[in-house]
Amino acid sequence: MSTPTETTLRFGIEGMTCGGCVASATKALDRTPGVEVEQLTLDGPAVVRLSGGADREAVWQAVEDAGFQPVFEAA
Template identity: 45%
Template sequence: MSTHTSTWTVTGMTCGHCVASVTEELSEVAGVESVDVTLETGAVVVTSTGPLERATVEQAVSEAGYTLQS
């Protein structure tokens, strides 16, 4: 089985709790295997079993209380 890596930018994160919230919500998305968040840049690298739809990622980030940069 192959994996797919995608990088997104999340705005509004200011602390470790923010990182944990985004990581938790994205980890619940079907097919997501790992989430790596860099607080300083807002970069979020998601490894999944296949490509993720932007709307799916955006919804998970929104559930965490943050915004997916366009």
Template identity: 45%
Template sequence: MLTFTVPNMTCGGCAGAVRQALGELPGIGKVEIDLPAKIVRVEQGAAPEPAVRAAIEQAGFEIAA
């Protein structure tokens, strides 16, 4: 499972946008979002990590280093 900190994810709408972006990516399994902690956990399945990162970023969110 991949884990990302997404500091500018601040509300349910943000979490929904991230979830939708990841849902459109082929090969994604389960997506867990901990909004108060600003954490996104992704069961990546066949999707490579760079593609998962790109989907989050293309949805308009930065991933902390």
């Protein structure tokens, strides 16, 4: 159950082509404080839960550091 300080973020990730890519992106996100991966697959949006002050920029940086490109839809 999410608390008022938690946010769910859904986004695409370009450049992932295999299970190893998924594992690399998941590991990078899991190492990011305040980011909990709920779903990350090759064929759907990534879903992460943010808490403790984590934000979209932290997610963006983690995905880029893993070698991939996050794609957020325009708000």
